[in-house]
Amino acid sequence: MATSLLRVPPPQGLLRPLVVPERLLLGPGPSNVPRRIQAAGGQQLLGHMHPEVLQMMDEIKAGIQYAFQTQNQLTLAISGTGHCAMEAALLNLLEHGDTILVAINGIWGQRAADIARRLGANVCELLKPAGEYFTPRDIEKGLVQHKPSVLFITHGESSTGVLQPLEGLGELCHRHGCLLLVDAVASLGGAPIFMDQQEIDVLYSGSQKVLNVPPGSAPISFSERAREKLLRRKTKPQSFYLDMGWLANYWGCDGEPRRYHHTAPINSFFSLREGLAMLAEIGLERSWEQHQANCARLCQGLLNLGLELFVKEEKVRLPTITTVRVPEGYNWKDITAFLVDNHAMEIAGGLGPTVGKVLRIGLMGCNSTSENVNRVLGALRDALGSCHRSRL
Amino acid sequence: MATSLLRVPPPQGLLRPLVVPERLLLGPGPSNVPRRIQAAGGQQLLGHMHPEVLQMMDEIKAGIQYAFQTQNQLTLAISGTGHCAMEAALLNLLEHGDTILVAINGIWGQRAADIARRLGANVCELLKPAGEYFTPRDIEKGLVQHKPSVLFITHGESSTGVLQPLEGLGELCHRHGCLLLVDAVASLGGAPIFMDQQEIDVLYSGSQKVLNVPPGSAPISFSERAREKLLRRKTKPQSFYLDMGWLANYWGCDGEPRRYHHTAPINSFFSLREGLAMLAEIGLERSWEQHQANCARLCQGLLNLGLELFVKEEKVRLPTITTVRVPEGYNWKDITAFLVDNHAMEIAGGLGPTVGKVLRIGLMGCNSTSENVNRVLGALRDALGSCHRSRL
Numbered sequence: 001m002a003t004s005l006l007r008v009p010p011p012q013g014l015l016r017p018l019v020v021p022e023r024l025l026l027g028p029g030p031s032n033v034p035r036r037i038q039a040a041g042g043q044q045l046l047g048h049m050h051p052e053v054l055q056m057m058d059e060i061k062a063g064i065q066y067a068f069q070t071q072n073q074l075t076l077a078i079s080g081t082g083h084c085a086m087e088a089a090l091l092n093l094l095e096h097g098d099t100i101l102v103a104i105n106g107i108w109g110q111r112a113a114d115i116a117r118r119l120g121a122n123v124c125e126l127l128k129p130a131g132e133y134f135t136p137r138d139i140e141k142g143l144v145q146h147k148p149s150v151l152f153i154t155h156g157e158s159s160t161g162v163l164q165p166l167e168g169l170g171e172l173c174h175r176h177g178c179l180l181l182v183d184a185v186a187s188l189g190g191a192p193i194f195m196d197q198q199e200i201d202v203l204y205s206g207s208q209k210v211l212n213v214p215p216g217s218a219p220i221s222f223s224e225r226a227r228e229k230l231l232r233r234k235t236k237p238q239s240f241y242l243d244m245g246w247l248a249n250y251w252g253c254d255g256e257p258r259r260y261h262h263t264a265p266i267n268s269f270f271s272l273r274e275g276l277a278m279l280a281e282i283g284l285e286r287s288w289e290q291h292q293a294n295c296a297r298l299c300q301g302l303l304n305l306g307l308e309l310f311v312k313e314e315k316v317r318l319p320t321i322t323t324v325r326v327p328e329g330y331n332w333k334d335i336t337a338f339l340v341d342n343h344a345m346e347i348a349g350g351l352g353p354t355v356g357k358v359l360r361i362g363l364m365g366c367n368s369t370s371e372n373v374n375r376v377l378g379a380l381r382d383a384l385g386s387c388h389r390s391r392l
Numbered sequence: 393m394a395t396s397l398l399r400v401p402p403p404q405g406l407l408r409p410l411v412v413p414e415r416l417l418l419g420p421g422p423s424n425v426p427r428r429i430q431a432a433g434g435q436q437l438l439g440h441m442h443p444e445v446l447q448m449m450d451e452i453k454a455g456i457q458y459a460f461q462t463q464n465q466l467t468l469a470i471s472g473t474g475h476c477a478m479e480a481a482l483l484n485l486l487e488h489g490d491t492i493l494v495a496i497n498g499i500w501g502q503r504a505a506d507i508a509r510r511l512g513a514n515v516c517e518l519l520k521p522a523g524e525y526f527t528p529r530d531i532e533k534g535l536v537q538h539k540p541s542v543l544f545i546t547h548g549e550s551s552t553g554v555l556q557p558l559e560g561l562g563e564l565c566h567r568h569g570c571l572l573l574v575d576a577v578a579s580l581g582g583a584p585i586f587m588d589q590q591e592i593d594v595l596y597s598g599s600q601k602v603l604n605v606p607p608g609s610a611p612i613s614f615s616e617r618a619r620e621k622l623l624r625r626k627t628k629p630q631s632f633y634l635d636m637g638w639l640a641n642y643w644g645c646d647g648e649p650r651r652y653h654h655t656a657p658i659n660s661f662f663s664l665r666e667g668l669a670m671l672a673e674i675g676l677e678r679s680w681e682q683h684q685a686n687c688a689r690l691c692q693g694l695l696n697l698g699l700e701l702f703v704k705e706e707k708v709r710l711p712t713i714t715t716v717r718v719p720e721g722y723n724w725k726d727i728t729a730f731l732v733d734n735h736a737m738e739i740a741g742g743l744g745p746t747v748g749k750v751l752r753i754g755l756m757g758c759n760s761t762s763e764n765v766n767r768v769l770g771a772l773r774d775a776l777g778s779c780h781r782s783r784l
Contacts, residue, residue, distance in 0.1 A: 008461050008589065010672035011454030013447075017430045018665055020435045021444060030437045042434025045606055047738050052413060055405075062403030069400050079471050079608070083654040084633050085546045091630075115632045208655060214437055216471070216608050216657030238483075238630045240507045241476050260743065262475040264423060264599060265608030265660065267433055280402035344541065346439050351652065355602055363410055377622060 015255070023340070024367070028158045028186065028213055028375050030319045031364040035272075036278070037213055039159040041271040048264045055271050057251055057264075057374035062303070063276025065209075067188060067284070068203055070195035075221040076251035077272055078242065078263050082206030085218035087115055088242040089181055089202045093150050093226065095235055096120035097142035100180070101148035103134050105164075106157040107352030108183050117153075119238060124148060130353035131161045131323075133316050136168050143176040148346040149229070150179045156187025159351040161311045161323030161360065163191055170199025180225055184210060187304055189279050190291040190320035190364060201226040207268070210287070211275035212319060212365035216268035222248035275365075287365075294368045298322055298361060301377040305384065311356045320368075323350075323358040327384070334387040343379040400536055404534040409528060415732070416759070418768050420550045420578065420713045422600035422607055423596055424731035425663075427669070434664040440656045448641055448665055449656075453669025457609040459580060459603075459676065460494030460595055462587035466611040468643035469664055470634065472575040474598030476612035478509055481594045482635040484510040485542050485618065487627055488512035493540035493570070497556075498549035499744030500652065511630060514547050516540060521527075521550045522745035523715075525708050527562050536567040541621075542571045545768050546577025551743040552702045553752065555583055562591025571618055577601060580611070581671055582683040582712035582756060591616040595730075599660070602679070602712060604757035605667035608660035667757075679757075683711040684761045690714055690774050691768040702750045714751040715742075719776070722753055727772070735771040736780075 022226040025032050033041075046053050057076075064075050064259055078085045083143040090112065096098060101120050102113040105128035114125045124146040128134060134153065143151065149300050151173050153332055166182065173180040179201040180239060184193055195203050197304045207213035220229070222244065241262060248254045250261040257339030295317065299309055302324050310323035326332045332349040336359070339345045363369075406603040417424050424481065425433075449468075455465050478597055482504065485598045486492060492513050497520040508515045516538040520526060526545065537541065543565050547556050555621050565572040571593040576585055581602030581635040587595050599605035602751040614622065614636065622636055629635045633654060640646045642653040668700070671679060687709065694716050702715035718724045724741040731737045753768055755761075 005584075005586075005674060006461060010456050010458055010675065013450065013451045013567070014455045014665070014672050015460075015667045018432055018435075018662060019444070020438060020449070020662065020671075023438060024443070025437060025439060027439055027724065030439060030658065033437050038434045038436065040410055042430045043410075044414060045417060045600075046412060046432065046742075047417060047419055047422060048417060048607070050415070052411070056410070059403065059405045063406045066400050066402055068408075069398060080476065080633065081655050081657060084472065087631060087633050102761050111632065116630060118628050118630050171729050186703065192397070194397075194399075208437075214657065214659040215440070215655045216660050234559060234767045236510050238510050239479060239508060241472065241479050263598070265473060265606065265657070266422065267606040268608050268657065268660065269664075270410060271659075273406070277406045277410075280406050283402065284398060284610060303720060346442070348439075377780075379587070 008158055011358045021024050024345040025371065026362050026367060027346045028362045029364065031212050031362060031367045033212050033214060034366050037271050037274045041214060041267050043267065043270050045138065047108065049260060049267060053266060054252065054258060055377060060269060060273050060276060061251060062275065063280060064221060066280055067276060068195040068221050070221050072221045072223055074099065074227050074253050076134055076247055077269065078218040078220055080218060082217045082218050085204035085220050086112060088184060089204050089222060090115050090240060091119055091239055092230055092244040093179065093181065093202060094119050094121045095233055097122060099124060099146060099148040099163065100150045100152060101126055101146050102141050103153040103161060104209045105132055106130055106154065108154040108157060109152065110352060114151045119161055131162060131310055133162050133164050134323040136172055139169060143173065143178055148178050152181045155182050155184040155193060156318045156320060157189065158186035158321050158352050161321055163316050163318040164185060165316065166193065166198050167366040179229060186320055187318060189287050192288050195221060206271050207275060210365040211279060213269065213271045213275035216265055217272045259271060278290055290362060291368050293317040294373055295322060295368060296364050296368060297373045298363060301373060305377065305381060320364045321360055321362045323354065323360050324360055329388050331389065332356065335383045338383040338387050339379050342382065345376065346381055347376065401571060403430055403434060404511060414736060416737040418754050418759060418764065419738045420752045421756065422646050422755060423604050424757045425604050425606060426758050429663050429666045432666040433606060433659050433660065436661050437658055440658060441652060445658060446650060450663060451533060452665050453643060455672060456613060459611065459668060460587040460613050464613045464615055465784045466619050466643060466645050468613055468639055469661065470608060470652065474609045474610050476613050477564055477574060478504060481596050481612055482507050483511055483629045483631055483634060484622055484636040485571065485573065485594060486511050486513045489514060489518060490537060490540045491540040492544060493518055493534050493538050495545040497524055497552065497554060498522055498546065499551040500549060501544065502547040502744060504544045523554060525554050525556050528564055531561060532564055532708045535570055540570050540618035542573055545575045547574050547576040548710045548712060550713050551709050551746050552579035553713055555708050555710040557708065558585065558641040566591060571621060574691065578712055579710060580702055587613060588756050590754060599664050599667060603667035605659065605663045605672060606659055608681050609664045636744060643746040645653065665710050683760050686755050686762060686765050687711040689762060689765045690697065690755060693765060697769065697773060712756045713752055715746065715752050717750055721780055724748065727751060727775045730775040730779050731771050734774065737768065737771055739768065
């Protein structure tokens with residue numbers, strides 16, 4: 001073959017070696033990955049239907065059941081990131097014309113509403129300002145007014161730093177003939193959640209927060225009530241990749257012989273398995289305590305620096321991601337850039353409704369240590385001394 | 393907190409170490425992963441908006457442009473496996489009521505038709521028996537009869553082992569006001585494809601075949617004609633995760649400042665970058681020659697064993713995956729199980745229309761060597777001597 005057949009030459013940038021600098025990831029995720037999980041992700045491959053892989057998937061399923069505190073059979077990992085799990089939940093639950101009530105107090109409610117609209121659902125919004133949470137009374141008003149078949153609510157609002165209390169919401173929804181769908185991407189493993197006892201119907205999370213697993217897989221689980229809604233569907237879900245009927249079979253949740261559905265991200269599953277194993281070894285309760293304690297230390301330290309916490313009520317502060325107001329006389333971008341350049345450390349600015357207003361500091365999984373609390377407080381003190389600028 | 397809060401205990405299976413046996417993966421994918429790519433996948437994480445990651449994404453984009461032989465700006469990797477890219481292509485191209493003509497000569501056309509129906513498209517099928525391919529005359533007849541806005545066709549039909557000739561199809565489609573969508577999951581890097589010169593409008597592939605990258609990311613590219621169709625949409629795509637408008641921005645394809653869209657599977661991208669770099673280093677033409685030569689050696693060896701190739705015409709045999717008829721007096725499952733148990737080697741049975749009829753042998757990327765040809769032929773000879781059973 002003559003070389004002249006190729007009109008697009010090999011790109012020069014790609015021929016240089018890949019260089020990945022070490023960085024302490026104290027933003028809202030991804031968080032750093034422990035060596036054991038890195039090693040699992042770097043393992044040689046197996047086939048997506050090999051018995052060792054199917055067994056590993058069973059172990060992942062059991063690990064998710066533990067992390068979610070559920071006995072739901074329909075429990076598995078989505079072959080995509082947390083966003084993909086949000087979409088999987090919505091597109092399997094909703095049919096064209098179904099009514100969903102979305103509790104919006106940050107970006108995740110906004111996203112869920114956008115996705116539900118794309119799916120042709122009738123979307124009703126329950127709004128709260130960023131930094132606030134919903135009371136059972138707020139929710140009940142919405143349920144009575146809109147008569148939705150699904151309520152979406154965010155447990156850990158990573159854009160605002162709010163931990164939504166879930167107590168009683170499942171029962172409330174069920175009294176009104178509604179399913180409860182909860183986003184726990186940013187909270188799982190860092191704050192107590194009890195899927196079965198709290199009567200949550202669909203729960204999903206991500207891998208790259210407290211689990212310290214690279215993004216690319218996402219735990220999800222459906223209650224028996226939710227599974228019945230799936231079985232009653234009159235139309236197929238708009239996605240084949242995320243069709244829970246097919247996924248349930250591939251994950252061995254339906255009692256049938258497992259069939260090929262898609263080529264799963266095997267190495268992402270290796271990593272997820274190890275992340276779930278490490279959570280099981282530490283134990284949920286110790287993990288919750290650790291996140292709570294380090295978050296409290298961080299908050300106290302931030303107050304000591306003269307900074308103002310964005311979430312006033314201590315009991316609804318998300319233990320994994322802390323939001324602090326950008327102080328007067330500073331540009332948030334100067335602070336985050338300063339930390340990267342001088343401390344090889346990431347913290348983040350706001351997102352969605354909090355852009356420009358807050359800094360977000362994540363202490364998740366192996367990153368939730370008192371040493372990291374001290375490091376980020378030291379770095380911030382340094383930044384506050386260096387980044388001040390006259391009012392723009 | 394009292395331990396009694398937890399009703400679901402840590403699962404025992406998860407507390408045992410992860411064990412991944414070494415296996416030579418000569419099925420239809422995934423293929424084995426070279427150490428360099430494994431190491432990239434096991435790297436520490438960075439954030440999904442960090443400049444190093446955005447630069448690496450630019451390099452991936454350039455690598456895909458090289459592998460696809462295209463200068464399309466709208467070129468990127470989907471955060472999911474090849475199936476997910478198929479869905480991304482269809483859901484961005486199609487609106488409710490659009491007509492798509494799907495060329496079906498194996499499982500991938502069937503899948504595309506299923507997905508397009510879920511999306512509410514008007515799906516017309518052009519059928520050929522498994523093992524055959526479409527001529528330009530077949531296609532033209534379908535275009536005239538159904539007047540579709542999109543034609544779907546599979547370049548490398550991994551379920552049947554057919555390589556679909558693409559010459560002239562782009563021009564033909566464009567003469568009939570139709571876009572050409574090509575699935576090259578199983579063929580990319582193993583058989584020549586020239587996206588721009590062949591006037592392909594949407595092309596996608598997977599990572600886990602010739603690129604030898606773990607499944608979890610998928611290259612895709614849209615021509616200017618395809619991009620214009622996206623811009624003319626009256627409705628939003630049914631997915632936010634796969635919305636090409638958002639993805640184009642995140643991948644720096646639209647000239648706007650990059651915004652957060654979703655948390656990308658960073659480590660999968662590290663691996664994909666290295667897989668594309670290795671392909672660029674080897675060079676497309678050498679890679680095509682290598683796959684062609686080893687496939688020819690394999691086919692000759694299979695004939696020498698007295699076996700019958702499923703695809704009769706040599707010129708349309710897929711150089712990456714070879715299909716061979718299950719010989720009389722054998723059960724395919726005995727043969728594949730024998731190879732795993734006695735040779736730590738995977739080959740696969742049929743899929744979809746070829747289930748029970750064929751064995752599939754993949755020689756892809758670093759697995760396409762004359763040594764592996766000899767290994768699999770030796771293992772098959774061994775199996776044929778051991779697995780014969782009287783007619784059932």
